[in-house]
Amino acid sequence: MQSIYRAILWGSSxxxxxALARRNFCSALASCDRVGTxxxxxxxxxxxxxxSADILxxxxxxxxxxxxxxxxxxxDQACDGIHLxxxxxxxxxxxxxxxxxxxxxxxKWASLQSSFRPSPESYDTMIDILGRMKQMExxxxxxxxxxxxxxxxxxxxxxxxxxxxxxxxxxxxxRIFDDLQTLGLEKNTETMxxxxxxxxxxxxxxxxxxxxxxxxxxxxxxxxxxxxxxHGWCKIRRVDEAHWTVQEMKGHGCRPCVISYSTxxxxxxxxxxxxxxxxxxxxxxxxxxxxxxxxxxxxxHALAKAEKFEEALRIVERMRSAGCRADTLFYNSFIYTLGRxxxxxxxxxxxxxxxxxxxxxxxxxxxxxxxxxxCHHAQESRAFDILKEMEDSxxxxxxxxxxxxxxxxxxxxxxxDSLLKDILNDMVNKHHIGLDISTYTLxxxxxxxxxxxxxxxxLFEEMIEQGIVPRYRTCRLLLDEVKQKxxxxxxxxxxxxxxxx
DNA sequence: GTAGGGTTAG
Numbered sequence: 001m002q003s004i005y006r007a008i009l010w011g012s013s014x015x016x017x018x019a020l021a022r023r024n025f026c027s028a029l030a031s032c033d034r035v036g037t038x039x040x041x042x043x044x045x046x047x048x049x050x051x052s053a054d055i056l057x058x059x060x061x062x063x064x065x066x067x068x069x070x071x072x073x074x075x076d077q078a079c080d081g082i083h084l085x086x087x088x089x090x091x092x093x094x095x096x097x098x099x100x101x102x103x104x105x106x107x108k109w110a111s112l113q114s115s116f117r118p119s120p121e122s123y124d125t126m127i128d129i130l131g132r133m134k135q136m137e138x139x140x141x142x143x144x145x146x147x148x149x150x151x152x153x154x155x156x157x158x159x160x161x162x163x164x165x166x167x168x169x170x171x172x173x174x175r176i177f178d179d180l181q182t183l184g185l186e187k188n189t190e191t192m193x194x195x196x197x198x199x200x201x202x203x204x205x206x207x208x209x210x211x212x213x214x215x216x217x218x219x220x221x222x223x224x225x226x227x228x229x230x231h232g233w234c235k236i237r238r239v240d241e242a243h244w245t246v247q248e249m250k251g252h253g254c255r256p257c258v259i260s261y262s263t264x265x266x267x268x269x270x271x272x273x274x275x276x277x278x279x280x281x282x283x284x285x286x287x288x289x290x291x292x293x294x295x296x297x298x299x300x301h302a303l304a305k306a307e308k309f310e311e312a313l314r315i316v317e318r319m320r321s322a323g324c325r326a327d328t329l330f331y332n333s334f335i336y337t338l339g340r341x342x343x344x345x346x347x348x349x350x351x352x353x354x355x356x357x358x359x360x361x362x363x364x365x366x367x368x369x370x371x372x373x374x375c376h377h378a379q380e381s382r383a384f385d386i387l388k389e390m391e392d393s394x395x396x397x398x399x400x401x402x403x404x405x406x407x408x409x410x411x412x413x414x415x416x417d418s419l420l421k422d423i424l425n426d427m428v429n430k431h432h433i434g435l436d437i438s439t440y441t442l443x444x445x446x447x448x449x450x451x452x453x454x455x456x457x458x459l460f461e462e463m464i465e466q467g468i469v470p471r472y473r474t475c476r477l478l479l480d481e482v483k484q485k486x487x488x489x490x491x492x493x494x495x496x497x498x499x500x501x
Numbered sequence: 502g503t504a505g506g507g508t509t510a511g
Contacts, residue, residue, distance in 0.1 A: 158502075162502080193503085194502085197502060197503075198502080201502065223503085224503050225503090226503090227503040227504085228502095228503060230503085231503065231504075257503090258504085259503055259504050260503090260504095261504095262504050262505080263503080263504055265504095266504070266505080292504095293505080294504055294505045295504085295505085296505090297504095297505045297506085298504080298505055300505095301505070301506070327505095329505060329506070330505080332506065332507085333505070333506055333507090336506065336507070336508095337506090339508090340508075365506080365507070368507085369506090369507080372507095372508065373508090375508095376508065401507085404508095404511090405508080407511090408510095408511070411511080438511090441510090441511065442510085442511050443511090444511090445510085445511045446511065449511085474511095
């Protein structure tokens, strides 16, 4: 118990461990337990990992093509001395998730080392990186390599299909399905549903339909299959076909369930066609299919968005009388929409009275909605009261989103010195929240506009140090500012960063 | 990834 507590404490104050903790907390703890002087051992390991990562990052940053990257890593003394580990690879893939050439170069180099085999999960991560960057040919090569090593899982297939369809190459996704047996997996209802869902989610519903008609001769559909189509038709606003699918579903002996109905209700909600929504609620009742909290949340959210607040409240009442318990997401949705409509006191009432009365605990999002609403309406002190309440609650912790509206308020009200410093200090030292790209951007832009470009530049350097790549606009803005202040050295450094973007 | 939310402009 003691060691876990210490590891958590230590991890929270170490940037390097925090990155590890997110992904690999258990194994990090397990490693710590092996050694008597855990803290110093752990620290050493982290430093080692950071040094190795830095060497590799520096190497690949100088190269421009994939081949050049590989070449620079091979036959290099510094690289040869690196102890490869799964943690190191995970860290580098995360670092280069937006730079497929560097990621692939390092991944290939690592997998060609005799002393090391990347985990199947890191192959999937590499697949994701290539897919996100639309490098579909490279993705196919990697998939083939995975096939040779028997590393393909259903998860891999799901990622590959979604990436192909996402890139508009739906035929390739179908080809993957056709080749499933060759890849060592089965063609069954589950994998068919995966293909159909992937196509439907990207609006290739008609194509999915064609394929289904072909496949259903060999593979039996189930209720999921029909719900996937109902969702697909609703997504492309062809609600008639969704209704027709419900009939087809019944024909196959599958009863439409709460998901089937809720999906169609969502579609009518988006059209703000509330007459049809109520009709469907009645039909559900007639079919002995009770709406659940998701159904009610959908309707309530849509009504509130349409500024029909009294009606939204009646849904809350209807839900209560149906014996359906509201959950946190339901109330968050309610609070959010009330806030957007400027009904600050109503939102406050829901948060302070309705939720506790119903025995529903708020989460970080509930507090964040309240804070953002108060800041938006220039009621900063009420926002800080909520933050205090959150800190005292012990139920949940603030995150970056908690602080964004508060930071924005500092800039709006010009309290850049006292208040902003306190906020950042709390963020980093009290709650151990790592600043992310959006926070750095917000801060640097705000500080430039507040004529505090020295401070902005410090943050810029810190951001680079952490391996966070700034946006072009941020560099541009800061560059103009430092030039005006005759900070030539800073300007040069920024220009170096910009050249790499 | 069979369904419900997320102040876009710093």
